Amino acid sequence: DAGVTQSPTHLIKTRGQQVTLRCSPKSGHDTVSWYQQALGQGPQFIFQYYEEEERQRGNFPDRFSGHQFPNYSSELNVNALLLGDSALYLCASSPGTVEAFFGQGTRLTVV
Amino acid sequence: DQQVKQNSPSLSVQEGRISILNCDYTNSMFDYFLWYKKYPAEGPTFLISISSIKDKNEDGRFTVFLNKSAKHLSLHIVPSQPGDSAVYFCAASGNSNTGNQFYFGTGTSLTVIP
Numbered sequence: 001d002a003g004v005t006q007s008p009t010h011l012i013k014t015r016g017q018q019v020t021l022r023c024s025p026k027s028g029h030d031t032v033s034w035y036q037q038a039l040g041q042g043p044q045f046i047f048q049y050y051e052e053e054e055r056q057r058g059n060f061p062d063r064f065s066g067h068q069f070p071n072y073s074s075e076l077n078v079n080a081l082l083l084g085d086s087a088l089y090l091c092a093s094s095p096g097t098v099e100a101f102f103g104q105g106t107r108l109t110v111v
Numbered sequence: 112d113q114q115v116k117q118n119s120p121s122l123s124v125q126e127g128r129i130s131i132l133n134c135d136y137t138n139s140m141f142d143y144f145l146w147y148k149k150y151p152a153e154g155p156t157f158l159i160s161i162s163s164i165k166d167k168n169e170d171g172r173f174t175v176f177l178n179k180s181a182k183h184l185s186l187h188i189v190p191s192q193p194g195d196s197a198v199y200f201c202a203a204s205g206n207s208n209t210g211n212q213f214y215f216g217t218g219t220s221l222t223v224i225p
Contacts, residue, residue: 004154033212042115042200042215043155056212090154098143098204098211102154 002027004093004103012109013081021076021106025093031055032074033100034066035090043090049074078108086110114138115203117216125224130188132219134201137182141203145213146175146186149198158199159186191223 005024013019025032031050035043045058049068068074072093078085086109092100116135124130134144142163147155161168161175161184168175174187188195198220202213 006154031211035213035215040217042117042202042217043213045212045214048212058212092213094211099145099157099160100211100213101157102147104152104154 004029004091004101006089006091006103006106008106009104010107010109012111015081015083015110017081018077018079019081019108021078021089021091021108023074023076023091023093023103025072025074025091026101029093029095029101030072031094031096031100032068032072033092033094034074034076035092035102036060037088037090037105039087046076081110083110112137113217114141115201115214115216117199117201117219119219120217121220121222123222123224124191126193127190130186130191130195130221130223132186132188132199132201132221134184134186134216135182136184136203136214138203138205138214139182140205141214143204143211144175144177144184145202145204146173147200147202147215148195149200149218155200188221191221193223193225196221196223 033048034046037043047057063079088105091103094100145160146158149155198218201216
C-alpha cells in the first residue's frame with residue numbers, strides 16, 4: 001500500500017501566479033482533507049472532499065479551491081499567490097472514520 | 112482563535128525516562144482527540160487517539176490521558192527512546208455528521224537525550 005502520496009514535493013512560485021497541488025489517497029479511503037502548515041504552527045484545515053464535493057471548509061479565502069476526482073484523488077488550487085501562502089501543504093485521507101493518514105506534504109515557496 | 116493549545120514548544124528528556132506532553136482545548140464540543148508525531152520532511156504520523164467517553168488509552172509505550180472537566184489531555188511516553196525525538200501535535204475533532212475536521216495545536220518538539 002503506497003499510503004497517501006502528494007506531488008510535487010517542493011515548488012517555487014512567484015507572487016500572483018497560480019498553483020495546483022495533487023494528492024492520491026490511501027487505498028480504500030474516500031475522504032480527502034487539505035491542511036496548510038505555516039512555519040512553527042500546527043496544520044490548519046483548508047477543506048475536505050467527499051464524493052467529489054466540498055463537504056467542509058475552514059477559514060481560507062476563495063483563492064483556495066479544490067477538486068476530487070472519481071478515483072478519490074484530489075487537487076488543491078491556489079490563485080493569485082501571496083508571500084503568506086508559503087507553507088507546507090498536507091493532504092490527509094480517511095475511510096470515513098475519524099483517524100486520518102497524512103502524506104509527506106508539498107513545500108510551497110512564494111517569492 | 113486557537114482552540115487547541117500546546118503551551119510547551121519544546122521538551123528534553125533523558126533516554127529511559129518518562130516524557131509527558133500536554134495539550135489544552137477550549138471547545139467542549141470536541142469529542143475525539145489524537146496525537147500525531149512528525150519528523151522533518153515527513154507528514155504527520157498517527158500515534159494514538161482517545162474518545163471523549165474514555166479517560167485513558169494505552170498502546171505500548173504510549174498512553175493518552177483525557178481530563179474532560181479540565182479540557183486537558185496528555186501523552187505519556189515510557190520509556191522514552193532517542194527515536195521518539197520529533198514534533199508532537201495534539202489534534203481534536205468535533206462531533207459532526209459532515210466530516211472530521213481536525214484542529215491542531217502548534218506542536219511540542221521532543222528531544223530524547225541518549
